[in-house]
Amino acid sequence: MFESLSDRLGGVFERLRGRGALNEGDVRAAMREVRIALLEADVALPVVRDFVEKATEQAIGQSVLKSVTPGQQVVKIVNDALIEMLGAEAVDLELDVTPPAVVMMVGLQGSGKTTTTAKIAKRLTEQKRKKVMMASLDVNRPAAQEQLATLGTQAKVATLPIVAGQQPVDIARRALQSARLQGYDVLILDTAGRLHVDQALMDEMKAVADIAKPDEILLVVDALTGQDAVNVAQNFSEQVPLTGVVLTRMDGDARGGAALSMRAVTGKPIKFVGVAEKLDGLETFHPQRVAGRILG
Numbered sequence: 001m002f003e004s005l006s007d008r009l010g011g012v013f014e015r016l017r018g019r020g021a022l023n024e025g026d027v028r029a030a031m032r033e034v035r036i037a038l039l040e041a042d043v044a045l046p047v048v049r050d051f052v053e054k055a056t057e058q059a060i061g062q063s064v065l066k067s068v069t070p071g072q073q074v075v076k077i078v079n080d081a082l083i084e085m086l087g088a089e090a091v092d093l094e095l096d097v098t099p100p101a102v103v104m105m106v107g108l109q110g111s112g113k114t115t116t117t118a119k120i121a122k123r124l125t126e127q128k129r130k131k132v133m134m135a136s137l138d139v140n141r142p143a144a145q146e147q148l149a150t151l152g153t154q155a156k157v158a159t160l161p162i163v164a165g166q167q168p169v170d171i172a173r174r175a176l177q178s179a180r181l182q183g184y185d186v187l188i189l190d191t192a193g194r195l196h197v198d199q200a201l202m203d204e205m206k207a208v209a210d211i212a213k214p215d216e217i218l219l220v221v222d223a224l225t226g227q228d229a230v231n232v233a234q235n236f237s238e239q240v241p242l243t244g245v246v247l248t249r250m251d252g253d254a255r256g257g258a259a260l261s262m263r264a265v266t267g268k269p270i271k272f273v274g275v276a277e278k279l280d281g282l283e284t285f286h287p288q289r290v291a292g293r294i295l296g
């Protein structure tokens with residue numbers, strides 16, 4: 001489907017064999033190919049510009065290694081720079097606080113927020129042996145609260161009982177109180193989404209954050225939405241203090257460029273990626289794998 005970066009660069013460097021160092025002209029020619037590869041992988045344009053500039057600086061003047069071709073060498077420089085930009089290490093949730101630790105999920109409707117809430121709850125229950133409660137604060141979308149309850153049953157995770165007509169801030173208060181009284185380790189709040197970012201959504205989110213004082217605020221973004229995902233991340237990160245990002249639908253055919261943009265735009269690590277609809281379809285984010293996918 002896509003030509004890999006290694007293949008592209010092979011051509012650019014054909015004529016370069018036997019020289020002592022990567023010179024500026026050759027590197028710039030190679031970086032034009034890198035730029036195209038990143039844009040095809042859906043990395044946002046300002047992020048591409050920034051990245052290419054940094055990688056170019058690193059590459060110019062490096063001695064040409066004997067063991068690899070110059071093309072392979074540039075691919076390695078670009079790959080290392082991508083990993084560095086994505087955050088070299090996987091970053092876990094920081095829930096080491098006086099219980100209940102509160103995780104607040106935010107994002108647009110349809111991004112996979114409710115599913116991801118249940119996936120994280122299941123993971124914490126099964127892998128970390130935490131006692132987890134989930135609560136849906138989504139009073140806008142019909143049956144959103146019931147959807148979370150159904151997922152809770154599937155995941156064998158408790159959900160806050162539904163009280164009809166209650167508003168998000170009051171649900172958050174009730175959830176906190178229940179979690180404290182019943183000795184839960186972690187409370188995950190699934191907030192309402194909207195089809196687009198709007199002020200009502202942001203105000204509601206901020207009001208909930210004021211009450212719940214979350215230890216983690218995770219933005220859920222659909223990897224398939226490409227450039228839109230970048231705008232969404234920008235908007236949310238300006239309004240609430242995000243602690244991390246979850247990129248869903250990485251099982252689709254997105255090249256993963258959104259991952260690079262997320263990190264650059266929010267300054268926060270991607271903590272998980274969604275890789276299937278089913279509740280086990282959540283993985284820790286591995287920068288190396290995503291870098292490989294972006295480069296093709």
Ligand code: GDP
Nearest residue numbers: 109110111112113114115248249274275276277
């Ligand atoms: P919300 O409106 O943000 O709460 O979105 P939902 O959690 O209801 O998810 C919307 C749809 O996306 C559902 O059909 C989910 O099963 C699906 N979904 C969520 N995450 C993933 C994922 O990582 N991969 C795939 N293939 N589907 C997902």
